[in-house]
Amino acid sequence: MDAGAVTFPRKQTRRIMVGDVPVGGGAPITVQSMTITKTADHEGTLQQIYALAAAGADIVRCTCNEPEAAEGLARIVPRSPVPIVADIHHQYRRALEALEAGVHCLRLNPGNIRRPEHIKAVASEAKDRGVPIRIGVNGGSLDPELYDKYGGRVTPEAMVESALREIAYFEEVDFDLIKISVKASNVPLMIEAYRQLSEVTDHPLHLGVTEAGPPPAGIVKATAGIATLLAEGIGDTIRYSLTSDPVDEARLGRQLLECFGLRERKNVDLIACPSCGRAEIDVYKIAQQAQEAFKDRLIPLQVAVMGCVVNGPGEARDADIGIAAGNKRGHLFVKGTNVAVVPEDEMVDTLVEWAEFINTEGVEAALDRAKSTRDAARKAAEEDRQRNLDDRGDDVNASEQLVELLRSERTKES
Numbered sequence: 001m002d003a004g005a006v007t008f009p010r011k012q013t014r015r016i017m018v019g020d021v022p023v024g025g026g027a028p029i030t031v032q033s034m035t036i037t038k039t040a041d042h043e044g045t046l047q048q049i050y051a052l053a054a055a056g057a058d059i060v061r062c063t064c065n066e067p068e069a070a071e072g073l074a075r076i077v078p079r080s081p082v083p084i085v086a087d088i089h090h091q092y093r094r095a096l097e098a099l100e101a102g103v104h105c106l107r108l109n110p111g112n113i114r115r116p117e118h119i120k121a122v123a124s125e126a127k128d129r130g131v132p133i134r135i136g137v138n139g140g141s142l143d144p145e146l147y148d149k150y151g152g153r154v155t156p157e158a159m160v161e162s163a164l165r166e167i168a169y170f171e172e173v174d175f176d177l178i179k180i181s182v183k184a185s186n187v188p189l190m191i192e193a194y195r196q197l198s199e200v201t202d203h204p205l206h207l208g209v210t211e212a213g214p215p216p217a218g219i220v221k222a223t224a225g226i227a228t229l230l231a232e233g234i235g236d237t238i239r240y241s242l243t244s245d246p247v248d249e250a251r252l253g254r255q256l257l258e259c260f261g262l263r264e265r266k267n268v269d270l271i272a273c274p275s276c277g278r279a280e281i282d283v284y285k286i287a288q289q290a291q292e293a294f295k296d297r298l299i300p301l302q303v304a305v306m307g308c309v310v311n312g313p314g315e316a317r318d319a320d321i322g323i324a325a326g327n328k329r330g331h332l333f334v335k336g337t338n339v340a341v342v343p344e345d346e347m348v349d350t351l352v353e354w355a356e357f358i359n360t361e362g363v364e365a366a367l368d369r370a371k372s373t374r375d376a377a378r379k380a381a382e383e384d385r386q387r388n389l390d391d392r393g394d395d396v397n398a399s400e401q402l403v404e405l406l407r408s409e410r411t412k413e414s
């Protein structure tokens with residue numbers, strides 16, 4: 001089966017609009033992140049919002065924790081390149097001020113704003129303005145009454161009930177521009193809470209593992225939770241909550257969606273072999289250099305860095321372009337066809353130059369460009385391939401020798 005044809009059917013949800021960005025109802029899954037500046041510092045916050053948008057964030061959240069933050073939002077919203085969500089925790093008045101400031105969405109934590117009249121006042125105002133609200137249940141700040149009801153534990157059922165109670169208040173004032181999250185830092189708990197929630201509601205869901213922590217463990221936790229649910233068709237918008245530069249959150253969110261085929265590729269998909277005894281270069285170093293060189297280039301191609309010419313071009317034949325190391329030189333290949341040979345220290349530059357060429361002119365044009373060098377390139381690759389096989393043999397990892405060793409030790413024991 002063609003890997004590109006594998007898709008994950010998505011659960012149908014209602015659609016809401018966060019500013020001009022659709023969420024749910026079959027819209028492309030969106031990436032969110034949150035600023036870590038003081039929202040009152042509107043220039044600093046805007047700078048960060050621009051950086052997040054450039055890294056792939058479709059929607060950005062800013063805290064609205066004090067009156068000055070609401071004033072900051074009034075200045076930020078008209079100049080922001082993406083819709084802004086105001087994060088409200090304890091004071092419902094901040095929500096009303098954020099709406100006044102023109103935000104495109106609110107996030108309310110039902111565990112922290114609990115008086116029904118306050119919740120309904122915010123929902124009524126949001127309804128009049130056509131602004132959606134995310135019900136942001138958080139395992140760490142669950143309504144104490146629900147905590148007690150479920151035996152002094154945070155359970156998926158308690159989190160779902162918290163969200164449903166909030167929806168009921170919203171329904172009393174006829175407000176339904178809702179999205180919901182039930183985040184927890186415990187991955188299995190979070191996964192089960194979202195599964196249960198998606199069974200009982202068709203409001204769009206915002207996925208995240210809260211307080212996932214610093215990379216790399218934080219990335220693993222966030223990916224485990226979000227990716228599991230996406231593969232089950234659950235989720236309409238996502239956020240990585242990392243103890244790290246929020247630009248990383250936006251970039252990772254985007255990358256996750258791209259690798260699932262849920263968003264169109266914007267950047268290079270860099271593949272690289274893990275290296276082995278046959279490698280003719282430091283694959284890690286060259287892959288790092290390539291990653292750095294492609295980081296900010298919007299080239300939606302698959303690019304391969306392979307440690308040897310014996311297996312590299314074959315294993316990466318689906319890549320749009322790749323380089324495989326030979327005898328102190330690099331063998332450049334386009335869709336598995338050798339096109340040029342370059343000195344080792346020019347491998348990354350050449351890769352970038354050809355990727356840019358393919359991005360603007362296409363694969364056929366690149367193969368055409370190499371018409372006069374293709375034969376020589378194939379011959380050189382074959383020479384280096386043979387030399388590698390002669391030097392290192394077919395069994396580069398010496399597995400046959402190891403098997404012999406194991407057998408002889410067994411014989412000695414018996």
Ligand code: SF4
Nearest residue numbers: 273275276279307308
């Ligand atoms: S055989 Fe070549 S391409 Fe495969 S892992 Fe080893 S060095 Fe990389």
